[in-house]
Amino acid sequence: MKEPKQPESPFLPNEICEDWVGPPDSVSKIRPIRQHIPTNETALEKILREKQASVLAWNHLYWKKHNKAFKQERRRFVELRTRPGAEAVTDDQMADFYREFMERNREKHRRYNLQWYGHNFRLLGLAGLVAPLRLLRAVRLLR
Template sequence: MEDSQKPEPPFLPKHIKENWIGPPDPVSKIRPIRHFIPENETVIEKLLREKHANVLEWNHTYWKKHNKAFKRERRQFVEQLQERQGADTAVTDDQMADFYRDFMERNQRKHRQYNLQWYGHSARLLGLAGLVAPLRLLRALRLLR
């Protein structure tokens, strides 16, 4: 994810001294993160930060698309139900439960693929974090001396 590809939300501060987490996106429900970039950032730290930002963007894109589809299909379900039963008829909890179950069944394969990809991304990030943690510990110890 390059900075020039996507405009920054206006509430994200430009200059920070630690990671900053913004409010959730109204559609994806994913919180944006602005990562602090230290002056002495190593190549592996930069790689971890960039990979983390890419995973966050991938996650945001998936959930934005999923949530839009869910809302669209839910709206269509309610409209079709009201056409059959009359516009004044309220949708019951049981009817909505049927919709939710059907929606989840139709999207089960997509969710499984998402979970497998999420596990892969998380494992790679953990591996990089395992390389970065000792570097940061050594840096902190040198500062204490």
């Protein structure tokens, strides 16, 4: 016999009535979203919901890797310039570090942006198909 799925946290109910947005991840800074699954969800709505979750996971992973690399490089930069007896890193030195980091990662950011736009246009297309279905469902419920 299959056991019922346990909630992710003892403070969360098994079923939710609305989407829940959590606090930002400490590394990626992306807020997790726990999506409501309606009982009368259509196949198209399910595809949209799953695609949204997939894009959110992809975005979280990208920013987690990026921010982790940024923090490591920044820490190394500061450590190399703050030897015993040396002065603290200046704002100008940090500005140079930020500029160089962005220049080194320019192509990666360009690819990320193109992929991000692609994901969002696909989500908009799906949402454009789902919205009329939800409108019809709401109108039928009002009668």
